[in-house]
Amino acid sequence: MNKIIAIANQKGGVGKTTTAINLGASLALKNLRVLIVDFDPQGMATVGLGKAKEKGKGIYQVVLNGQDVMDYMIPTEVENLFLCGCSPELSGAEAELFQASEREKRLKKALESVRKLFNFILIDCPPSLGFLTINALTAADSILIPVQAEFFCMEGIPDLFHTLDMVRTYFNPQLYIEGILLTMFDERTNLAKQVAEEIKNSLKGVLLNTVIPRSIRLAEAPSFGKPIILYDPKSKGAEAYMNLAEELIRK
Numbered sequence: 270m271n272k273i274i275a276i277a278n279q280k281g282g283v284g285k286t287t288t289a290i291n292l293g294a295s296l297a298l299k300n301l302r303v304l305i306v307d308f309d310p311q312g313m314a315t316v317g318l319g320k321a322k323e324k325g326k327g328i329y330q331v332v333l334n335g336q337d338v339m340d341y342m343i344p345t346e347v348e349n350l351f352l353c354g355c356s357p358e359l360s361g362a363e364a365e366l367f368q369a370s371e372r373e374k375r376l377k378k379a380l381e382s383v384r385k386l387f388n389f390i391l392i393d394c395p396p397s398l399g400f401l402t403i404n405a406l407t408a409a410d411s412i413l414i415p416v417q418a419e420f421f422c423m424e425g426i427p428d429l430f431h432t433l434d435m436v437r438t439y440f441n442p443q444l445y446i447e448g449i450l451l452t453m454f455d456e457r458t459n460l461a462k463q464v465a466e467e468i469k470n471s472l473k474g475v476l477l478n479t480v481i482p483r484s485i486r487l488a489e490a491p492s493f494g495k496p497i498i499l500y501d502p503k504s505k506g507a508e509a510y511m512n513l514a515e516e517l518i519r520k
């Protein structure tokens with residue numbers, strides 16, 4: 270299996286980065302080779318994996334300066350899990366891509382040489398539908414959409430689907446939806462249950478079976494630079510992300 274998944278939702282703070290880190294680590298624990306691409310200038314996937322945002326060393330250099338991605342990926346604390354991190358220059362990428370040639374296909378080209386080396390490449394997208402996200406969707410086989418279990422969580426989904434249609438039409442006809450992932454789910458509240466029902470009814474077939482619970486341990490782990498399976502392997506959050514890995518492998 271060699272699959273590239275863009276983890277995207279233009280809504281901020283829905284669990285994209287938490288999912289990139291912890292799904293990546295869980296897949297790697299199952300002996301699969303995984304590369305996480307930190308494509309968000311905030312660089313939280315880089316920091317959350319215990320790495321610094323280093324000048325001149327990241328996905329920006331690959332996508333905007335034509336460097337080889339092989340030279341810019343680094344191992345992490347988890348065996349089989351590699352990172353192509355975010356350098357500070359990525360903040361300028363959105364504007365620079367605007368003027369670049371083949372501006373939507375840069376990441377796709379950059380990853381072509383390494384896609385065979387990994388079972389999964391996960392791209393952590395920024396909370397916008399700009400050129401970075403469009404590059405990720407053009408490079409990807411599928412999109413995984415984390416959605417926070419709260420009121421109005423589906424509000425931006427029509428815009429996201431519109432962007433998916435646009436990307437399919439012009440750049441990547443095969444792009445499909447891996448699934449919608451309900452995150453920060455609090456089983457004690459009726460609201461969360463209602464939200465889950467609403468998504469199930471309005472988007473039949475795309476809601477993943479695995480649900481990520483709200484867990485303080487998941488929120489704490491990045492400040493220690495660790496995925497949850499290293500920080501607290503017995504926690505509910507660790508179990509949920511292992512289940513998600515299993516579900517995606519079986520798909």
Ligand code: ATP
Nearest residue numbers: 281282283284285286287396453482483484487488
């Ligand atoms: P952004 O759009 O800014 O990139 P994001 O979609 O990547 O945000 P995260 O950074 O993963 O979202 O999560 C937002 C915040 O919620 C973080 O502080 C994170 O630690 C916390 N968080 C994520 N998932 C959970 C969870 N299941 N339980 C509790 N806290 C969570």
Ligand code: MG
Nearest residue numbers: 285286309313
């Ligand atoms: Mg993020």
